[in-house]
Amino acid sequence: MRPRDEYKEQQIRQKGIEMIVKEGLDGFGINKLAKAAGVSPATIYIYYKDKEELITRLCIDVADKMMGFSLQNFSPQMDFAEGLKVQWDNRLNYFLQHPLDMEFIEIMRYTNFYEKVSQMLTNNFGAILGQFMRNAEEKGQLVPLPFEVYWSVAYAPLYQLIKFHMQGNSYINSSFTLDDKLMDKTLKLVLKALKP
Amino acid sequence: MRPRDEYKEQQIRQKGIEMIVKEGLDGFGINKLAKAAGVSPATIYIYYKDKEELITRLCIDVADKMMGFSLQNFSPQMDFAEGLKVQWDNRLNYFLQHPLDMEFIEIMRYTNFYEKVSQMLTNNFGAILGQFMRNAEEKGQLVPLPFEVYWSVAYAPLYQLIKFHMQGNSYINSSFTLDDKLMDKTLKLVLKALKP
C-alpha cells in the first residue's frame, strides 16, 4: 500500500493557516487551498471530512501548541511575580517565533468555530492557571479576585500590546513596535495592580 | 420621482449586522441579506457599489457611533480617575444598549476590512484620548507612559471582561456575567496600576 506523503498534509495545514491570516475566513476556500498547497481538492478530503473539520482541527492544533508552549518552565507553585513573568515571556516568545499561528488564533477567536474548539480543548490549561492564581492568593502575593477579573488585568494588556504590534500602529502613533522594554514596563504595572 | 424607503435601507443595515454577528463574515451573503431584509438583491446595489463597500460602510458607521458615545460627558480636562470611569461606563453602557454593534465591531476588528476602516475614521477620537492622557500626566495623576502601554493597561481589561460576558464563560468558570460590581473592582485595579 502506498504511504501517505506527510509533506502534503503539512502543506495543506501550513497554507491553510497562511490563507486565513492573509485573506480572512471569507477568503478561504478548498479549491484555492488545494492549488496553493499543490494537491488535488480531493486529497484534502482524504485527511478531513469537510471544510468545517479542517478549520476546526487547525484551530485545535494551533491552540493546543500555544497553550503547551505557554506552560514551559512554569509551575503553579511558582511565586506570583515570577510565574506571571514566565507566562508573559512564553506568550511573547511564541508570538515572535510563530507570528502566523498567533494571528490565526486571534482571528479564529472571534468566529463561530472557536466555541466548538474551546469545548474540545483539554481544561488542563485553565486548571493549571487557576491553581496558580489560588496558590498566589494563599501566599499573600495576589489580591483575592474573581478569576475573570484577575485574568482581564493579568493578560489582556499583553494581548493588546501584541495586537498593536501586529497592526503596526495605534490610535495616536502611526507606527509601533513591541520590544522587551515596553513589555517589562507593562508587566510592572500589572503586577502593581495585582499585588496586595 | 419616487422617494426612498428609509425603512428598507435601515433593514439592510440592521440585518447585515445581525447576519455577520450570528453567522460570521463567511456566512454573510448579498442574496441571503436581501431575503432577510425583505428587498431585492438589486436594491442593495442602489445603496452600495458592491459587497465590500457595504461591509466597510457598516463598520465605519458603527465604529463612529461607538466612539462618539464613549466621549459622552467626557472632557480631556477631567481628573484622571473620573475621566477613566466615564470612559469605562460609556463603553459598558454602549455594550449593554447595543450588544450587537459591539459584537459586530469585535468581529470586524480582526478582518482585513478594519484596516481600511481605521484609516477612514477621523483621528478625533485618538487625539482627545491622547490629550486626556497627557493632561493627567501633567497633573501628576498618571505615571508617564508610552501611549500603547497606557492604553493596554487602561482599556484592554474592560474589553476582556466584555468578551467573557459575550461568550458567557471563561477558562475555568462555565458561566459568567458581567455586572457593575465586577467592573468597579477591575477599574480600581487599573487605577492602582496607573496612578503614581
Next chain:
DNA sequence: TTTAAATAAACGAACGCTCACTTATATTTG
C-alpha cells in the same frame, strides 16, 4: 496482486452582481 494515496474532471448549489422592467411619486401640461 492488493490496497490506500492521489488525482483530474465534473457535479449541483450558492455566490456576487446585472439587466430589462415595473412602481410610485413629483412635476408639467392643457
Next chain:
DNA sequence: CAAATATAAGTGAGCGTTCGTTTATTTAAA
C-alpha cells in the same frame, strides 16, 4: 383640476463564476 410625462426607487429572473464536494481512475508501495 385632472391627465400626461419624467425620473428615481425598486424588482424578479438569471447571468457567469466560484463554491464545497464527489466520482472514476491512475499511481505507487507493500
